Amino acid sequence: MARDATQNLPQMIWSENWLRSLSLLGFVLFWQVTAWLLSSDLLPAPTEVLVGLWAQLIHGELLTHLGITLIRVLISFLIAMLIGVALGVLMGRNNSWDAGLDGILVIGLNIPALVTIILCYIWFGLNEVAAVVAVAINKIPMVIVTVREGTRALDRQLMEVAQVYQLSRWETFRKVYLPQLYPYLISAARNGLALIWKIVLVVELLGRSDGVGFQLGTFFQLFDILGILVYTLAFVIVILLIEAWVMRPTEAYLTRWRK
Amino acid sequence: MNDLRIRVEDKTYQNTGTCTLKDIQLDVNPGEFVAIVGPSGAGKSTLLNMVAGLDQDFEGKITVDNEPLHAISPLKQIGFMFQESRLMPWLTVLDNLLLVLGKEEVDKARELLRQVHLTDIESHFPGQLSGGMQRRVALARAFAVKPDLLLMDEPFMSLDAPTAEYLRGLLMDLWSDTKPMVLFVTHYLREALALADRIVFLSEQPAHIVLDMPVNLERPRRVEDADVNKLHAGLLQMNPNLLSGLVNGKQGSEQTITGVAS
Numbered sequence: 001m002a003r004d005a006t007q008n009l010p011q012m013i014w015s016e017n018w019l020r021s022l023s024l025l026g027f028v029l030f031w032q033v034t035a036w037l038l039s040s041d042l043l044p045a046p047t048e049v050l051v052g053l054w055a056q057l058i059h060g061e062l063l064t065h066l067g068i069t070l071i072r073v074l075i076s077f078l079i080a081m082l083i084g085v086a087l088g089v090l091m092g093r094n095n096s097w098d099a100g101l102d103g104i105l106v107i108g109l110n111i112p113a114l115v116t117i118i119l120c121y122i123w124f125g126l127n128e129v130a131a132v133v134a135v136a137i138n139k140i141p142m143v144i145v146t147v148r149e150g151t152r153a154l155d156r157q158l159m160e161v162a163q164v165y166q167l168s169r170w171e172t173f174r175k176v177y178l179p180q181l182y183p184y185l186i187s188a189a190r191n192g193l194a195l196i197w198k199i200v201l202v203v204e205l206l207g208r209s210d211g212v213g214f215q216l217g218t219f220f221q222l223f224d225i226l227g228i229l230v231y232t233l234a235f236v237i238v239i240l241l242i243e244a245w246v247m248r249p250t251e252a253y254l255t256r257w258r259k
Numbered sequence: 260m261n262d263l264r265i266r267v268e269d270k271t272y273q274n275t276g277t278c279t280l281k282d283i284q285l286d287v288n289p290g291e292f293v294a295i296v297g298p299s300g301a302g303k304s305t306l307l308n309m310v311a312g313l314d315q316d317f318e319g320k321i322t323v324d325n326e327p328l329h330a331i332s333p334l335k336q337i338g339f340m341f342q343e344s345r346l347m348p349w350l351t352v353l354d355n356l357l358l359v360l361g362k363e364e365v366d367k368a369r370e371l372l373r374q375v376h377l378t379d380i381e382s383h384f385p386g387q388l389s390g391g392m393q394r395r396v397a398l399a400r401a402f403a404v405k406p407d408l409l410l411m412d413e414p415f416m417s418l419d420a421p422t423a424e425y426l427r428g429l430l431m432d433l434w435s436d437t438k439p440m441v442l443f444v445t446h447y448l449r450e451a452l453a454l455a456d457r458i459v460f461l462s463e464q465p466a467h468i469v470l471d472m473p474v475n476l477e478r479p480r481r482v483e484d485a486d487v488n489k490l491h492a493g494l495l496q497m498n499p500n501l502l503s504g505l506v507n508g509k510q511g512s513e514q515t516i517t518g519v520a521s
Contacts, residue, residue: 157341158347161345165359167359175347182349258348
């Protein structure tokens with residue numbers, strides 16, 4: 001039974017990839033035709049955007065700004081995951097902590113991102129720390145909710161095995177506890193990254209003088225639509241690469257036993 | 260590890276208030292294979308969990324050589340085979356054994372897999388194995404720790420008859436090598452007769468011991484052997500309600516049915 005599934009898997013992935021490319025291609029084609037029909041500065045064609053991207057890669061500052069944004073994303077992502085997982089496990093395991101922090105968690109989940117960003121800038125100044133903290137604060141509640149869910153779903157029977165066979169705390173954590181949380185951690189990481197991309201740009205727009213968000217703000221003031229699309233395209237490419245080369249292989253590796 | 264003494268005065272679940280076990284006195288001699296038989300819901304699993312140290316909320320004590328079982332240092336090795344295989348689904352078969360053995364003991368793990376006839380699947384994940392094969396891995400794991408005491412909670416119940424018979428054979432092979440004390444919970448009397456040196460019958464809740472009986476049949480035995488059949492029939496003839504936890508005559512007294520057993 002299991003063997004059939006493994007044999008069909010590459011084929012399935014292949015046809016899925018094909019569908020994915022097909023829909024993207026359709027989208028680009030639609031865009032190209034519309035741009036061609038409108039022939040307006042407000043909608044540059046995909047070909048123009050590609051040329052613009054190439055020019056930016058060779059002469060422009062795109063890579064610098066993209067790099068700065070990526071570093072902000074990475075740092076706030078790590079902070080948010082670390083704090084979120086710690087609090088999520090704590091609240092999932094311990095009822096008093098759960099009751100004590102639940103109210104704050106609900107506020108955290110519902111406060112608009114813009115409010116936290118503005119408040120962070122006002123309280124901590126227009127600096128890097130405020131920017132990263134603002135992003136992390138927006139993300140932490142979601143991580144907590146997901147991880148708390150995972151901690152509550154832990155299989156007590158397997159914990160009993162660890163207890164009877166006198167596994168060390170470290171072994172129990174690594175081999176019995178953590179693997180049960182992987183699906184939740186992956187889901188938290190995925191959703192988190194998607195959220196962070198968006199919030200980082202707003203943070204940069206509002207209070208930083210570099211990064212993709214700042215550049216987009218400048219283009220907006222200049223009505224440079226080509227610039228906006230070039231930066232967007234670069235950004236999207238990076239996200240897709242991270243998804244394909246980091247997120248999906250990690251997930252496949254961690255859940256390989258399910259096949 | 261010498262004689263195990265189980266003394267349970269009272270086990271009551273706090274949340275429901277039901278008294279599950281009452282006045283249980285059970286001594287197990289070194290190397291003895293004891294089967295615990297009783298109606299379902301009698302508290303047999305609870306008793307095993309208490310011996311395993313998973314449930315410490317009861318009145319009474321469980322000692323080895325007059326010392327509390329779970330306070331002796333170094334701690335006694337206990338092997339536990341549950342109703343479910345309870346392997347870690349994200350670890351390969353080999354890694355599941357190494358988890359309890361320590362990661363250097365690859366040779367030992369492979370030797371155990373050989374003893375349960377599972378040499379070529381060491382890198383499979385449990386989800387890729389049949390129920391019977393998963394039990395064989397769980398059996399190997401239970402013996403991996405060189406247990407002084409082996410606890411088995413209806414480990415072969417959900418298997419088909421030939422697979423269960425095969426696993427009972429493997430269990431007997433492994434057990435006769437090292438002879439740990441065994442507490443084997445089952446509600447299948449023939450299985451108890453085929454495996455044990457001694458059978459302890461429990462009543463319904465609150466469970467106490469209604470009959471403590473030696474089984475003096477030659478090994479190896481199988482559930483369908485004539486001797487097992489005869490003993491099975493004799494027991495049920497004398498005590499038609501034995502499997503519901505009732506014996507004839509004074510309930511709760513210990514009878515010896517040497518006449519039938521020999």
